[in-house]
Amino acid sequence: MKLSRRELLKTLAGAGAAIVSASGAILPGSVGQAEAAEAAAESWEKSPCRFCGVGCGVLVGLRKGKVVAVKGDPEVPVNRGLLCIKGYSLPKILYGRDRYKVPLLRQGNKFVEISWSQALDIMASKFKGAIQAHGPESVAAYFSGQTTVFEGYAINKLMKAGIGSNNLEGNPRLCMASAVAGFFSTFGMDEPMGCYDDIELTDTFFIWGSNFAEAHPILYSRMMERKHQDANVKIVSLQTFLNRSSDQPADIVAIFKPHSDLALANAMAHVIVKEGLINEAFIQKHVTFKKGLTEIGYGVEDNFEYGGASETSWKTYKPFTDKAQPISFEEYKTFLETYTPEYAEKLSGLPADTIRQIARLLGDPKRKAVSCWTMGFNQHVRGTWINNLVYNLHLLTGKIAEPGNSPLSLTGQPSACGTTREAGVLSHTLPGGMFVANPEHRKKTAQIWNVPVEKISPRPGYHTMEMFRALDRGDIKVMWINTTNPFQTLPHVGRYRKGARKGGERFIVVSEVYPSETARHADLILPSAMWVEKEGMFGNTERRTQHWFKMVDPPGEAKDDLWQIVELAKRLDMGHLFAYGEEPLQKALFEEYRKFGLGSGKDLAPYDVYAKVRGGLRWPVVEGKETRWRYREGFDPYVKKGEGVRFYGQPDGRAVIWARPYEPPAEQPDEKYPLWLTTGRVLEHWHTGTITRRVLELHRAAPFAPVWINAEDAGALGIKTGDPVRVQSRRGEVIAKAQVNGRNTVPKGVVFVPFFDENVLINLVTLDAYDPISKQPDFKKCAVRIEKA
């Protein structure tokens, strides 16, 4: 990170006068103002940070019922005392002046204050009315990877066992669905086999389109530390534009064309096979080969008219089932023939020799390998495939499921793993990695939930994009949106914003802490408690489950989301689902939820253990011991003595190498829209900025979302940094200030716009095509044109 003096001063201001390391991590012991705050704290309690999926441990300083300080918990192995500037801003996120404090009901274009009992009665009567008139599938709930385990488990039970509708989704559909589909298709089971310890144990890193210097700063700083300590360590940063994650000390910086990663990964496999860098013994024992369907489409409906649809390369939506077929190693090798480094060079723009060099590094039997990726892979119309392809590389070389050898899918939100994925808070899943369509899974679930099995519908509900399309069409009447801001974060959001306010029987309830674009589209707003204003549990990237207790009261009449779920249940005559007698509700819910995982490879420890342990534990937790490496004898209690490695998620114990081809993206630049638009994040802001823009220092450090443009493109259009620029696609447009170079440098033909700024609503421009397997939309690429505004 190269900072001008002005930028440096700004960053220092943003960090409360702390010293910021190159990765944005705050170094302990260098904190000025915070020392004063620390001294003010009367007591300290443990909690995970509520921001990203890294899952840093913090100690929360309390005084007179307020959070007055935080410090990185030196006992938590994730961050060992470090925090990034968002973590460091945690106390301030609670105390924005415009926190919601009372329930609000829409009357025309205004909101009026009402009581909680009025609010809940109205909400319940809307749910009941719709269910009676149109059946349980006319209602829906859209929750979040920032929802606690208790809340996620409870809403799952209410929707699937009480209301009898599987129309329950979480925003991890926009974030982790392709990773999950990748895990299931390759390993038969979700979540990484490795853990963060691999960062210190490996010597070669492959960063595949993940800007983790800004998005997972503490992991990035761990990697940097490793690099600085050992000259043998090499970092390969594969990106579509230069960013902080491709700065020094990366050894190879490879900028490739958007979406061409499919060809790149296959070309790397091609080189590894051709040059004999495979691990034959591993392949023979632990791997099978398969191919699936090709030309699978892009999740765009046929019956919906995009402006100028005829000019595009979109294919029409077909319902999807992947018909997998076994193939031989020889057939896989034949499939790879096409993917010469020269062919991949044509698609990616990356020199064939660089591709060879990267493949040889990964294949080198003397080196270990960690691959990391985030939204560059998952937000991709072939997101499942590209996840499969990176696993192929680790399986071909046997560099997997052991210390230092790890494909490590990074998760975005603090509990996308712990809540949405593990507690099954999606329209097709049940807790413990089970599925609504599977009769055995419904039976087990009904037993634990103590409801008749017929209550649980076998039909998967709408996935996120189809859920909002159904709201637009009017098939969904009542929707509860909780801890997420879809009317800023859905792709092609203009359509869904309009759809939500078409009137008729539509009724939208939004549980929020601050005014947001989604709250503006609500009929009823429920003021909510956040983070340490309630008890919670989160699960991070490395299968680590962490717990915290309620520490302070929420402002005004704000109530926690779990209480809201239970109160709604009572009014729907479903209170029995949460009647646990004298036991504290959170503990009772967790102990019931634990039953889903026991013996299935997903064992969680008892509630009381998490309540005590700083930093939590990584599952499976068997006989009190956490698991660092899954599928490997000696580390994973599910692998018996003598088995060595067993991918027990698959019936035959073998992981799958998939022949997945390159196919073009849903939309590409053309004459009319000649540039790629890619979108994403900046260090200072969390998603839609509802929380971080209320922290003055963070807001000042990044006050608006610019559009990063290449110097040559800007020059050709007469655009200079600071000029207002119109960014336009077939779906919509925004105006943003141009930024030539700086923190990011985009190649010619690419523009990058972050999505935190509601004044630069870039999702008006993005495309709502999705991966037909995972149903995750692709926010990372569509075609735009720009002009001086």
Ligand SMILES: Nc1nc2c(c(=O)[nH]1)N[C@H]1C(S)=C(S)[C@@H](COP(=O)(O)OP(=O)(O)OC[C@H]3O[C@@H](n4cnc5c(=O)[nH]c(N)nc54)[C@H](O)[C@@H]3O)O[C@H]1N2
């Ligand atoms: N500061 C901050 N941190 C966050 C968040 C936040 O809002 N703010 N959110 C969290 C969440 S929920 C998430 S999901 C993560 C996201 O973390 P990231 O995915 O790391 O971040 P983004 O900015 O979304 O994505 C930018 C990256 O996408 C890559 N990319 C773009 N197109 C392609 C492509 O076609 N192929 C490949 N392979 N790569 C491509 C770019 O090279 C770049 O590295 O961040 C988490 N951490």
Ligand SMILES: Nc1nc2c(c(=O)[nH]1)N[C@H]1C(S)=C(S)[C@@H](COP(=O)(O)OP(=O)(O)OC[C@H]3O[C@@H](n4cnc5c(=O)[nH]c(N)nc54)[C@H](O)[C@@H]3O)O[C@H]1N2
């Ligand atoms: N263009 C573009 N769009 C994207 C992406 C992208 O890369 N580019 N990334 C996608 C991804 S990966 C993600 S994860 C999503 C994230 O998208 P969202 O989840 O929609 O974004 P957030 O801003 O995190 O929204 C969370 C909301 O919950 C509120 N909140 C916070 N805590 C609580 C609480 O305890 N209770 C309640 N009731 N409310 C609370 C916050 O004020 C905030 O408004 O965005 C997606 N959209």
Ligand code: SF4
């Ligand atoms: S890296 Fe993520 S979890 Fe850690 S302090 Fe920063 S935002 Fe919080």
Ligand SMILES: [Mo]
């Ligand atoms: Mo995400």
